[in-house]
Amino acid sequence: MNRIDQRFADLKAQSRKALIPYITAGDPAPAYTVGLLHALVESGADILELGIPFSDPMADGPVIQKACERALVHGTRLAHVLDMVDEFRQSDTQTPIVLMGYLNPIERMGFEAFAARCEQVGVDGVLVVDMPPEEADELTACLKPRGVHTIYLVAPTTSETRAATIGRHGAGYLYYVSLKGVTGAATLDVTAVEKQLNSLRRFSDLPLCVGFGIRDGQSAAAVAQVADGVIVGSALVSQIADNAEHIEAIAPALKAVLSDMRQAMDS
Amino acid sequence: MSMPTQADKASKFSDLAQQPDSRGHFGPYGGRFVSETLSFALEELEKVYASLRDDPEFQADFDYDLKHYVGRPSPLYHADRWSRELGGAQIWLKREDLNHTGAHKVNNTIGQALLAKKAGKPRVIAETGAGQHGVATATVAARLGLKCDIYMGAEDVERQKLNVYRMRLLGANVIAVESGSRTLKDAMNEAMRDWVTNVDDTFYIIGTVAGPHPYPEMVRDFNAVVGREARRQSLEQIGRLPDALIACVGGGSNAMGLFYPFLQDEEVAMYGVEAGGKGLETGQHAAPLNAGQPGVLHGNRTYLMSDEGGQIIDTHSISAGLDYPGVGPEHAWLKDVGRVNYVTANDDKVLEAFRELTHVEGIMPALESAHALAYAKVLAPTMRTDEHLIVNLSGRGDKDILTVAKIDGIEF
Ligand SMILES: Cc1ncc(COP(=O)(O)O)c(C=O)c1O
Numbered sequence: 001m002n003r004i005d006q007r008f009a010d011l012k013a014q015s016r017k018a019l020i021p022y023i024t025a026g027d028p029a030p031a032y033t034v035g036l037l038h039a040l041v042e043s044g045a046d047i048l049e050l051g052i053p054f055s056d057p058m059a060d061g062p063v064i065q066k067a068c069e070r071a072l073v074h075g076t077r078l079a080h081v082l083d084m085v086d087e088f089r090q091s092d093t094q095t096p097i098v099l100m101g102y103l104n105p106i107e108r109m110g111f112e113a114f115a116a117r118c119e120q121v122g123v124d125g126v127l128v129v130d131m132p133p134e135e136a137d138e139l140t141a142c143l144k145p146r147g148v149h150t151i152y153l154v155a156p157t158t159s160e161t162r163a164a165t166i167g168r169h170g171a172g173y174l175y176y177v178s179l180k181g182v183t184g185a186a187t188l189d190v191t192a193v194e195k196q197l198n199s200l201r202r203f204s205d206l207p208l209c210v211g212f213g214i215r216d217g218q219s220a221a222a223v224a225q226v227a228d229g230v231i232v233g234s235a236l237v238s239q240i241a242d243n244a245e246h247i248e249a250i251a252p253a254l255k256a257v258l259s260d261m262r263q264a265m266d267s
Numbered sequence: 268m269s270m271p272t273q274a275d276k277a278s279k280f281s282d283l284a285q286q287p288d289s290r291g292h293f294g295p296y297g298g299r300f301v302s303e304t305l306s307f308a309l310e311e312l313e314k315v316y317a318s319l320r321d322d323p324e325f326q327a328d329f330d331y332d333l334k335h336y337v338g339r340p341s342p343l344y345h346a347d348r349w350s351r352e353l354g355g356a357q358i359w360l361k362r363e364d365l366n367h368t369g370a371h372k373v374n375n376t377i378g379q380a381l382l383a384k385k386a387g388k389p390r391v392i393a394e395t396g397a398g399q400h401g402v403a404t405a406t407v408a409a410r411l412g413l414k415c416d417i418y419m420g421a422e423d424v425e426r427q428k429l430n431v432y433r434m435r436l437l438g439a440n441v442i443a444v445e446s447g448s449r450t451l452k453d454a455m456n457e458a459m460r461d462w463v464t465n466v467d468d469t470f471y472i473i474g475t476v477a478g479p480h481p482y483p484e485m486v487r488d489f490n491a492v493v494g495r496e497a498r499r500q501s502l503e504q505i506g507r508l509p510d511a512l513i514a515c516v517g518g519g520s521n522a523m524g525l526f527y528p529f530l531q532d533e534e535v536a537m538y539g540v541e542a543g544g545k546g547l548e549t550g551q552h553a554a555p556l557n558a559g560q561p562g563v564l565h566g567n568r569t570y571l572m573s574d575e576g577g578q579i580i581d582t583h584s585i586s587a588g589l590d591y592p593g594v595g596p597e598h599a600w601l602k603d604v605g606r607v608n609y610v611t612a613n614d615d616k617v618l619e620a621f622r623e624l625t626h627v628e629g630i631m632p633a634l635e636s637a638h639a640l641a642y643a644k645v646l647a648p649t650m651r652t653d654e655h656l657i658v659n660l661s662g663r664g665d666k667d668i669l670t671v672a673k674i675d676g677i678e679f
Contacts, residue, residue, distance in 0.1 A: 055578040059302035077576030105577030157307035
């Protein structure tokens, strides 16, 4: 069974919601990523989203753009990101990992080669931000036979027709983008999100996880009331940015933010 | 993908003009590779465009503006003296430089601004490199009373001060983009980010035949007036179709505009000229069709300049308008099927052509257009004097005077 499916099954049995942190691989430098992933698991992460840095992160706000720039300065490329997952798996065989990024680095590596390496190192899901289901056949044909899920975004503006298409193609979970705009944008309206999620459930049985605009224990707990999982990105990545000159302070800072969310969600 | 045989090619020409398919694909290129957050905006745009493209009233408004505001049709001018100097084919210049605002770019901004108006969007945004598309957008926004924000790489804001001021005089707000390489591609990223955030009241006017479907098709359609006129003028003035067409290729809108109405005319050869910069061998160029490989950027699959890890790399060209790491997907397709020949012209040859046309014909071309002229200098002498060549003079060179002066060691 895919680790993501296993994890959601376990969480459901415990009536708990998934906490899904995102960091960009190679930020602030490649040597630290694996350590930070372990730190996130220690502070309560259920699933890890690991960003593949890209020179042109069109759907991201300034916080994650800067993270990509920091990672790229150090030469972090997709091949290294996959190596990091390999290293992480040496001591953690349980926590699901989702790679999140843009299509061009994957296309350049080659869909077959990428999918084979994903299976080999233990990647459980792939979310390609600029690959909607209509354009996904080729990559999915490589990932699916290897048990790697293709995960999709759903937006507040997604039409019912599209929601149905996405529901049909998606696997693992659906990533509901809670607001219009790019990552790191302002606060979110939980009532509106609940309404949207309810209508989404008509199109899919997949767990619904909400991202964009979750920054602290309070917003995480509020979203956890209505969703199956909570995704937190910019709030963590900005901690890395703030501490980029004090590497040793990064892991404790991430742990503080994430533990706070975990507590708020579970209480 | 297997390369088509000669026989396939001939039969394929007949449906080249049928591209793209309903989802915006030109063969394996094009499409709509965007975040789900943008899908709604693009679906909405596609609907608006589909409902208006064949609407006689919309077409009449568009034609009226092109005639009375832009000054169309633009002349097809016989560069008699230059042709004689080069000693080969007769060279004809399609004078897009004479358009209002000085380039072909306005054909497209007129069309898209009309769409914005029909769609009830009070605000338009655009990306710009050299500033020509920004100026053309600010111009139509001023005329239609639309709020206008222009994204421009911080590097380009510095390089193109005159156009920045021009846009500001026209009432546009110019936003300097500090992310990434601080050039055109980053301006486009930022405009997309603005659009997903403000989609309710904002229309994004993309300046070339790139971006997600339906932009490549729509921008081509608006610029195809260039080729339709050139075809008609050619029949009138030459008495037959030309033997070859030449246009510079940045994103590829002036080239697509000229080429499209001729795609099925098998006897007409076509040349798209990319920016060779300091030479392909130096890596300092902007020639994805000649030296890149297929990939995905800005919502479409096309030829790109990227490193082995798939990161987009910096480009170089003497002309800011060609300084872009991608190219419209229709060009990628036309390259693969062999309909258009894509070549390059290096900075030094471009400058030479710029000076030559200015001296010999009294026409100062944009540095972008001078790429097409530089290739005409190569091609014309290989042709007979009774053969005819149309060069798209996509814009005028006023905006480039400071750049050329600087090369000449003159500071104002
Ligand atoms: C005069 C002129 N020609 C050509 C271009 C290149 O664009 P495209 O390849 O879309 O025609 C530009 C872009 O700024 C331009 O200003």
